[in-house]
Every structure is written in structure tokens, then in C-alpha cells.
Amino acid sequence: MNGIDSCIDDEIPFTIPQKWSWIRLKNISTINMGTSPIGDSISGNNENGFEFHQGKIFFGDKYLNRSNVYTTRPIKFAEENSLLLCVRAPVGKLNITRRNVCIGRGLCTIKPYGNIRTEFLYYFLLTYEKYFAQNSTGSTFKAITSNVIFNCLFPLPSLDEQNKIIKTIEKVYSILK
Incomplete structure (x- = not known):
């Protein structure tokens, strides 16, 4: 809010350990909403094309599978080791990409800053699927806006604590498998 701190006490959903802090998702990551390329640039031919994803059709259990759709005129990219979040029906589905891919308007990319582990953010945001659905x-067709994603509150532990949590999960x- 224009560099002015505001009280978020009424937004805090649960108590966190004393050394953790609440922070908005927009303050710990780069978030970009997808934009679909021009229709005639999309095909099943990967020659000179970029891998394209529009929604969750190629989502795996945790990691993004390869698409059989390509575009020669990409507009928005998700960088390697970014989260892909479905922003249109079904809202809130999540995956991690291990490579750069082009994303359409059904997805947004969330690239955590250096002191945030992608896997930690992934596991936390899995618990927010219902929150995203309720705010769609x-x-x-249900959809969430960038504002809902940007202002999502996130409990931030130290990097050591993130690593311990990831290892335990x-x-x-x-x-379970």
C-alpha cells in the first residue's frame, strides 16, 4: 500500500512459530499471469516452437509433464523451477516446472525469491486450493484474479526450517506410497 505498513491481524488464519513471519506472496516471489499466444502460432509441431501450456492437462503428481502443444510466438514464460498455478477452472491446481515453458491465460507462474524453496512454497500452496476456489x-468458469494471488498471506520460516519441513513431508x- 504505497510503502505504508498496515495491520493484518484480522487476516491471519492461524498461529505460527515465533521466529516465522507472515508475508504476502507478492513480497516473496515474482508472479506473472499467463497470456495466450495468437491462435495461428499454436500447433502440434515443435519445430522452432516453444512448449505451451494453457491449463492443467499436462500436470503430473508434482512436476509438469511434457506438452504436445507448441507456439512459435510465445508471450509469457514460466522459468525452470517455478510453480504453475491454475487460475481458471479448475482453480488452485499446482505443479512445478523443471524447464522453461510458455504459459497461456489459464495459468500463472510463481517464481520464489532466493531465500524461499520452491518445494516449500509448493507444499504450502497445496493447502490453499480451497482458499483460491472460495476467492474465485x-x-x-471460475477464475481467480492476480490480486487474490498477490495478496495471499504466506507463513515464512527460515531456510533451515523450510528444508526440515520439506524433508519431513x-x-x-x-x-504413504
Whole structure:
């Protein structure tokens, strides 16, 4: 808010450890909403094209699978090791990309800053799918705005604590499999 701090006490959803802090997603990452390339630049031919993703169709369990759709005129990219968030039906689905890809208007990319682990942000935002759905608009197709994403509150622990949390979550997932 124009460099002016404001009280967020009424927005805090739960108590966090004393050494953690609440921060908005826009303050710990670069967030870009996707933009679809011109229709005649999209095809199944990858010759001189960039891999293109419009929604969750090629989402894997955690990591983005390869698309069979390409564009010769990309507009927006998701960088390697970024999160892809569905901003249109189904709102809130999430994946991590291991490579640069072009994204259309059904996705946004979230690239955490250096002191934030992508995996930690991924696991946290998985818990926010319902929040994103509740803050979506539209009657035929639900969608969330950039404002909803930018202002999402995020509990930020130290990098050491993030690493411990990731290790614990991945250990539990491996046991469940």
C-alpha cells in the first residue's frame, strides 16, 4: 500500500512459530499471469516452437509433464523451477516446472525469491486450493484474479526450517506410497 505498513491481524488464519513471519506472496516471489499466444502460432509441431501450456492437462503428481502443444510466438514464460498455478477452472491446481515453458491465460507462474524453496512454497500452496476456489469469480468458469494471488498471506520460516519441513513431508509421502 504505497510503502505504508498496515495491520493484518484480522487476516491471519492461524498461529505460527515465533521466529516465522507472515508475508504476502507478492513480497516473496515474482508472479506473472499467463497470456495466450495468437491462435495461428499454436500447433502440434515443435519445430522452432516453444512448449505451451494453457491449463492443467499436462500436470503430473508434482512436476509438469511434457506438452504436445507448441507456439512459435510465445508471450509469457514460466522459468525452470517455478510453480504453475491454475487460475481458471479448475482453480488452485499446482505443479512445478523443471524447464522453461510458455504459459497461456489459464495459468500463472510463481517464481520464489532466493531465500524461499520452491518445494516449500509448493507444499504450502497445496493447502490453499480451497482458499483460491472460495476467492474465485464467474458463473460458467471460475477464475481467480492476480490480486487474490498477490495478496495471499504466506507463513515464512527460515531456510533451515523450510528444508526440515520439506524433508519431513517427502518422507511421509514416500511412506504413504
